[in-house]
Amino acid sequence: MLLLSLVAAATMMVPALLAAPAHAVDGGTQDATAPVETDDDGKKDPDGTTPPPTETEPPVDATVALDPLPSLIRQDSVTVSGTVPDSIKPGSTVTVKSQGRQATNTSVTDSHTFSADIEVAAGEKQKITASVDGAKTAEAFVNVLFAPSITQNEIVAGIGENTVSGTGYKGAKLTLTVGERTYSTTVKSDRSWTVTVAHEVSRGTATATQTTSWAPEGSNASRSIPITVDLTAPKPPALSSPAAGTTLPLAGATISGTAEPGAQITVFVGAQAICKTTASSSGAWSCTASEVYKSGKGSIVAIATDAVGNSSKDSSPVSVRFGSASSSPTDPPTTDTPSDTPSDEETTPDEESEEPSPSESDDSRSEAAPPAPADPRGPWNHATPFTDALPPALGAEAIAGWARALLLAALTVGLILIPARMLAGTFARRRVAASAVTFTGRNRSSSEFEIAPSLAVPSRVAMIVIGIVGTGALAIFANPVDGRPAYLRLLVASVLAAALINAVAAWVPRILSHVWRCGYTEVRFNPRWLMLVAASVLATRLFDLHPALLFGLVTTVRVPSVLADAVLARLALTRMGGVFATGMLAWMLAALVPQGGGFFTQLVIETANITALVGIGSAAIMMVPLGRLSGRAIFAWSRPLWLGSVLAILTALFVMLGPTIESWRTTGNILAALALVLAFAALGITLWLWRRFVQPMLTSS
Template sequence: MHRSSVGEFRRTRLTRAAGAIAGALMVAGLAAVALTLAPAPAAHADGSPTAATPPATPAAAPTAAMSSMSADGTGGTGGNGTTDAIAVGAAPTVDSPAAGTFIGSGRATVSGTRSPGDEIQLFVGDTGGDPACIVAATGDAHWSCPDLALPNGSALPLRAVVTGDATLTSTTTVTVLGPPSIHASGGTVVSNGLVHGTAFPGALVTVRASGTQATGAQASGASCSFTADGSGNWACVLDPKLADGRYSVSATQRGPAAFGNRESDSSAPLPLIFDATAPAAPTLTSPQTGSAIATGSKTVYSGVGADGAQVTVWASTPAGSQQLCSSPVTAGVWSCVGVGLAPGTYTVSALQQDAAGNTSAASVAVSLRVTESSASASSSPLLSPNSATPSAPPTSLAAPGGSAGLPSAPWTTVPSPGSPPAPKAAPPAAIPPESVPLVRTPFTAAVRSVSEIDTLTMWLPAALLALIALALLVIPARLLAVAVAGVRADAGRTASIRSLRLFGRNRSRNEYDRVPELRTPTPWVTVAAAAFIATALITFAGPITTAGAYFRVVSAVFLSLGIVGSVAAGVPLLASRRVAGASTTAAFAPYTLVLVAAASATSRVLQLQPTLLYGVIVAVTVVGGSTAVRGKLAALQIGSLAALAALGWLLLDLLPTADTALTAFVSEFVNATVLVAIGSAGILLVPLGSLPGRALLRWSKGIWLLIAIAVDTLLFAILVPIQDLASHEAGALAITIGLLSFAAISVSAWLWQRYIAPAWQ
């Protein structure tokens, strides 16, 4: 018991310490692989942002276009062509439409009679200007202007005049109220329920949606009404809410009292794509948190977002918010140049709004410090952190059921006859971060859901990264460990190993009468205390600025550690009961905190987003059992963690938007569980020390390789959205050279120890 047990005790401690150190090195190595090969956001060629396309000015109702009409069937005869000609030198007549006629389509054919040989000019309205139609002089006594677009009016005059003699004229008055126009983009309305357009000022617009989805959702009952303002603008929200999908939409308008409470015809149906799903929060990758810029300098803000969305960047202080810049998302990336800021500290975040008008949650905020610059001088107003009256942000869209303002998404106009000219649309408005009081953290939306990532561009790079990590890091690390361990059968080597003192006082082994024992609290107290320490280390991986958010994240991470630890320990414990001749025990392993700290520190230093985390603090020890049994239990433990991460990743698509403290907590818990589970599975696979990967490799090298490829592919698929790591090309090149050098040294050391040294001896 004395010498042999003490030696075994020290060798066990030495083995675990070596495993912890090797695991920590593996964490840094995995991060280095991601740093080297993770895709970087596309950059503009000149470094300037792509200007957002301004909303197209809604086209006015078609004005009277001059046209020349002959007296034949194309315009010279009216009605059925049987009306008798009037006397030479007499005024023309306007026979159709009849006086007082209501025209709900906004279009009409105007016709009448004239003296043969007279040229007729038709004027519409009292505004003067060019004639709407000119009918050429012929021998026909009938004239006609077919299918004219008429402006809206309760008493619209139609005046026919003989060219060259203004005294020969005739006028009739009609009432015109054409369909309202619906704003659309490319002929299609993309909406989250809000529909908007132009109409006659004061008219009551009614919008109706129709169509049936494959799911059976009926849209025939969805409608809304809104009275157009003094400029003719209107907007309303369809009710009841539709299921996401494709429908058609049309509108009518009922005029004010002067129109006799009559309603226009329905506008031509337009395709409606209903989308009420808010996009995920964009990623702000530059500048990084803690950056310092000079007063008045132009700063490039960039990141990742959803294609077709509009991203707006905000700078916030306790005094208020200021919009810095805005940019469309193209090919998944965005970039814009921000205005100058006054000296102080700002919280900068970004939001994105899709084509349907859905606004995302705010991105993870970064802290930006603005310093004095004697060379900077700007005449534009700056937001000061101490300002009592900050500049007001643009007005945002009202929520459904509220008072709707002008929509904020860019649009073009599909004109409808009879609509007056509308004012130029305002630029897209965005919601400032202060309108969403919830404080978000790096864990709120750390992992992009499966639906947000293109399948091909996700799995191919992930598989490539997994193979590179195995080839340049994991396998060379194992070979190096074998080379360092050497052949223990040699007595001299054994003596040298015994002389190594890494732990305890450097005292002779003979001084111990028995194996030293460490008095510890009960196992549950020990595990709980270790879990709290691990939670603090993990939350260090991402900056959290407020106490309320910090408490929420700590609770979510602590709970996720409990779930991950239960799976990592519980699955092998339950499985071992079915295996004869083997039993398992689970206990807190202090060396695991080294791995937790290494993963968190690496993520914090390299500012990884998502973070690479480790959280299994309970080691499972197999007592008895063959090599195959130990390998199978190790494979089961690692596979169960990977399955837990995959399940949580799929669950992200089902989570509600993190806009309350409860939904943010749920999102942070699921995100933390995914990151801790997959990070732990990837690190436990490393065949070093007492990690399960070593037992799996001893059992079957082929099965270990297959599981390693699968788990590491999933690991990098989740971590691939690390978009900003490759922005520093010099650092990426240095790490690539470092990985290649490490692999070369490790393989060389193994070859020397395995083949060359024995041959020399």
């Protein structure tokens, strides 16, 4: 029984022992074999118990999210936006930063989003980060390429080469667009670039873009730079030293003078260039001559070349003698006189003491002729003097010009046209009185041939075409012409303008003749008007008129001789009105067409400019009340109508000639012109008064 009781007690104690706590009952000592509780990461608690619960940490994937950014950023700032985990409280600070730039702080919105404008630096894979406490930092990489810059504020183009420079991203391929032409270069390591633009630049604008291997789509374009065309040659320089008749050494002579500030001066003796320099801001210049090839008499001349390659005419020559006073180009070399040609012989002490010539002399010795100017031949869209020939007709700046032009028109009528009409009337009466007196006669029959010879004569239409083409060809010589292909385009424009003006002058009176039942009319070419075309071109060149004063009417309209003078005057007035209106419309059109462009754009501009010049100029000349000009018939029919018409036409003409009038005013030439006009007016009025009043009184007495 005792044995059974022990077994039963042992059986009941085993479960109790297995379920007992790990602490010993006797004073808290720990059983080394008892199990111990651990944290989730396997670390033991100090007291072996489970720690109290803590705040929940963000999950591993709690990261700031950035909205997509452009693949290429083309400006220096960008807007970065995104979202934060829901565990981030609204109002928390988000720090957004771009590589190489200062960080920008923004706040989390109630919808757990953020947005910030940050600065970015140019480059490939620029790092952008967005961070907030309690979440992982977001990263993004973008490419940034800014627009390049152009240093100049304006590009002045001429017949020479022009340099355009600026800055860009190092190593980028830069493309410069000038009008319709493009030029390429590579940006240097210092971020600078330079492009040489040839002389075919026309008026317009220039912009630059750049591309890289990681940004093939390219940057934005730079700011637009205006281009102006300067085809005006500088004034010839003046030589102030040496004086004429001076004896100069073969090398080392100092040549000085004045010229336009900044112009490059080249000094020649015959065909040899002996020195070059640049005029200072005050216009003064001086250079030291290299060795002249031959001793004896010679003439020194200088030319000036401006920054865009336009060269002046030669200066007034100065005759001097090179070498000793007794030497001449044919003198044989002696031991006392330096040889005319280089040699290996020992030099004299005087020669050894001379200062060496400047480095320019080595270059100038090889110049047997003046340096050839830059090849002026350009593409068909090169500008010509007629591309930008007219001042603006409208606008605030033109108001003063119209007021001045009206005053000049009134003075022209009172001091030139009316006295000219008086002179013509005076001499006409003398011719009538003397018509009965003859001093010579014919010594052969008035009919020299029994049968008139048959000669091949071009048709009427062919003669009109020949006359119009000849008019267009003459008109382009109102300004200097060179061998550039653009002048062939100018010839086409000039012929088109002459054809348009003559078509209006022919068809307006023909149409009105039909309406007024004047009978049969016929358009013919009048070769005598070609002389007036040539005279206007010659006057333009002689008086340096810019823009040109052109005449282009070479067709006449034949009407029945039985028409009354009033009808003829009305036809003449409508003919001149049509020509003048066509010129004014062309002037307005020329202002509307954008400058620059290709062949057809330049052709339209030049055609409009020449049409305006020929239309207004022809109307002004034809309104002179002399001879067989239209103004004579209108003046005889209605003097008030003639006066109003001629004032309108002359006012427009003087507005166009505004640049020349302003130039004459600044140079003082306008005073000389005014003196001549006053003298002519006094002569005309005096002769008319004598013929009209004084002579009849003397005859009657």
